[in-house]
Amino acid sequence: MNRQVVFRVDASVEMGLGHLTRCLTLADALAADGARSCFLMRSHAAGLAYLAESRGHAVRLLSDPPERPAGTDDGGGPYAHWLPTNWQQDADQTRSALDESGAAEWLIVDHYALDARWEKACRRDGMRILAVDDLADRDHDCEILLDQNLVQGMETRYRGRVPAACVQLLGPRHALLRPEFAAQRGLLTLRSGEINRILVCFGGSDPTNETAKALEAIARLATLHLAVDVVIGATNPHAALVDALCQRMANVTLHRGANNIAELMRRADLSIGAGGVMSWERCCLGLPTVAIGIAENQADVLTALAAAGAIMHIGAAASVTEEGIAQALHSLLGDAGQVRLMSETALALVDGGGAERVRNTIFC
Numbered sequence: 001m002n003r004q005v006v007f008r009v010d011a012s013v014e015m016g017l018g019h020l021t022r023c024l025t026l027a028d029a030l031a032a033d034g035a036r037s038c039f040l041m042r043s044h045a046a047g048l049a050y051l052a053e054s055r056g057h058a059v060r061l062l063s064d065p066p067e068r069p070a071g072t073d074d075g076g077g078p079y080a081h082w083l084p085t086n087w088q089q090d091a092d093q094t095r096s097a098l099d100e101s102g103a104a105e106w107l108i109v110d111h112y113a114l115d116a117r118w119e120k121a122c123r124r125d126g127m128r129i130l131a132v133d134d135l136a137d138r139d140h141d142c143e144i145l146l147d148q149n150l151v152q153g154m155e156t157r158y159r160g161r162v163p164a165a166c167v168q169l170l171g172p173r174h175a176l177l178r179p180e181f182a183a184q185r186g187l188l189t190l191r192s193g194e195i196n197r198i199l200v201c202f203g204g205s206d207p208t209n210e211t212a213k214a215l216e217a218i219a220r221l222a223t224l225h226l227a228v229d230v231v232i233g234a235t236n237p238h239a240a241l242v243d244a245l246c247q248r249m250a251n252v253t254l255h256r257g258a259n260n261i262a263e264l265m266r267r268a269d270l271s272i273g274a275g276g277v278m279s280w281e282r283c284c285l286g287l288p289t290v291a292i293g294i295a296e297n298q299a300d301v302l303t304a305l306a307a308a309g310a311i312m313h314i315g316a317a318a319s320v321t322e323e324g325i326a327q328a329l330h331s332l333l334g335d336a337g338q339v340r341l342m343s344e345t346a347l348a349l350v351d352g353g354g355a356e357r358v359r360n361t362i363f364c
Contacts, residue, residue, distance in 0.1 A: 003035040003363075004102060008094055008109045008122075011045050013235055015082060016295075017204030018277040019110045020048065022132070022148075022176035026108070027057050029355040033363050035105075040097050044084060048235075060101070062093040077138060079112035087114055091121035098124060106130055106362060109142075112297075116141040130362065131162075135297055142166055146358060148175040148280060150308070150349065151300045169361060175280035175354040182352030184262040185284055191269065191343040193336030197227045198329075199268035199287070201261070202294060203276060204233030208317050210292055212238065214272040215245045215252070217325035223333070228252040229264050270332060270339065272325065274317075275302045280354075283310060286347035288339045290328045292320050310346040 007027060011020040020041075027037035038058040041049065049059040064084040083090055098104060107122060110132035116139035119129050123141075131142040134149050136157040145162050146169045147154075154170050162168065198218065202210045211232060218228060228249070232242055234257045246254040258264060262285065265271065271282055271289040275298030282289050283305075291302050293316040306313035314320055314328050332339050 003030075003033070004104045005030055005035050005037045005106045005108060006040060006098060006101065006104045007037060008040045008107065008114070009111060010042050010082065011048050011204075012082075013205040013207050013237060016276060017048070017233060017235070019132075020045075020051065021204075022277055023108065023110050024052060024055060024057070025176045025178050025355050026358060027052070028055060028178070029359040030362065031056065033359060035363075038097075038101050038104075040094055042084060058101075060097050062090065062097065065089070077113070077115075082111070082113040087118045088121070090114065091118045094118075094122050098122065098127075103127070108132065115139055133158075134301070136161065140166070144169065144361060146174060146176075148172055148354060149301045150304045152304060167361060169358060172280050172283065172350045173354060174357055175284070175350050176277075176358065177281055177284055177350070177352050177354060178262070179352075179355075180262040181265075181281055181284045184266040185286075185352050188266055188285060191286060191288070191340055193338070193340030193343070195269040195333050195336075195339060196225060197229065197268050197270075199229045199231070199264055199271045200273070201231040201264075201271065201278065202274045202292075203278060205235045205237070206232065206274075206294070207237065208294060209238040209241065210274065210294060210317050210320075211236075211242050212245055213317075213320070213322050214325055215242070215249065216322045217272075217329060219249055220322065220326040221329060221333075224250065226251065229255060229268065231255045231258045231261060231264065233257060270329075272329075274298065279305060279311075280350050283346040283350040284352045286343040288312075288332070288342035288346065290314060290325065290332070292317050292325075305346075308345055308349070310342055310349060312342070 007023045009023045011017050039052045043061045043064045052059050108130045119141040129142040130144040131140040132146045139161045144167045200214045246252045265285045265287050271287050274294040289311045291311045291313045302313045305311045
């Protein structure tokens with residue numbers, strides 16, 4: 001069967017790369033079942049099209065208007081500005097792209113600025129819709145709803161927001177992780193709780209430069225035996241400053257656009273990082289984490305992970321200081337038992353098989 005799947009997703013410094021990353025992971029898993037994937041992305045994300053194309057997926061860019069259209073009802077909620085246009089024009093462009101690309105079996109949408117209105121407008125006979133969400137703050141018109149997060153009231157948070165017949169895939173057992181995380185999990189040895197190597201990674205963009213804050217905190221400890229791996233993405237706007245900080249410190253290695261993040265997570269004893277997709281990558285490898293929220297939508301998940309004992313959540317970026325990070329690190333350096341328990345708890349939450357579970361549900 002000639003199966004085609006269309007993804008509607010974007011990425012930017014403000015959005016980060018997490019939405020695109022997890023959609024690429026799902027597209028790769030669907031390709032194993034013979035599906036062809038096409039990514040519809042706004043023109044402002046053109047510089048990231050290579051991430052999909054290099055993995056054999058097609059990309060179509062939706063042209064951005066010179067200015068936001070006036071005279072239409074937007075009502076797109078707090079993330080409407082993530083679109084350079086309104087949802088109506090985005091739906092018009094998506095429909096045109098669907099018509100040009102041929103019949104699609106599935107339309108998969110992962111975008112906080114799009115909701116049930118957009119999904120209804122994009123519907124085609126014989127095409128089903130999968131909506132990827134993290135927020136449960138808007139309605140969806142879809143056959144499958146995927147929310148890979150761990151939050152309080154997970155089982156009921158979409159009640160009344162999706163059709164009665166919608167299949168809901170909820171929780172981190174459905175986390176969309178690349179195969180290398182499961183592979184590295186197979187190589188993992190139980191962590192002792194002793195900390196000798198720290199991984200600092202705040203995702204692909206890190207607009208507020210939490211990476212530098214974490215490095216300054218580590219420098220305050222003056223602990224010479226610590227080795228540090230620092231990972232920054234291709235869209236990091238503070239790369240030069242981070243590079244300069246790394247060169248000033250002993251035993252610090254900077255990785256730009258690392259393609260071995262799973263290996264780096266396995267080798268580390270502790271991580272300093274944000275929420276988002278990386279939360280589940282770290283859990284899969286049982287990596288204890290000092291977590292800092294870099295977006296409002298990360299708060300509930302980080303709170304739930306902390307309540308479960310999988311991470312130490314020290315707050316939102318705007319309120320976290322270098323001193324606060326240093327204090328958290330100091331407490332964990334002296335408590336191997338807590339670090340070991342965090343690792344065991346995280347490891348039990350995610351096994352790395354989420355993409356296959358979602359694929360099997362789509363093509364059941």
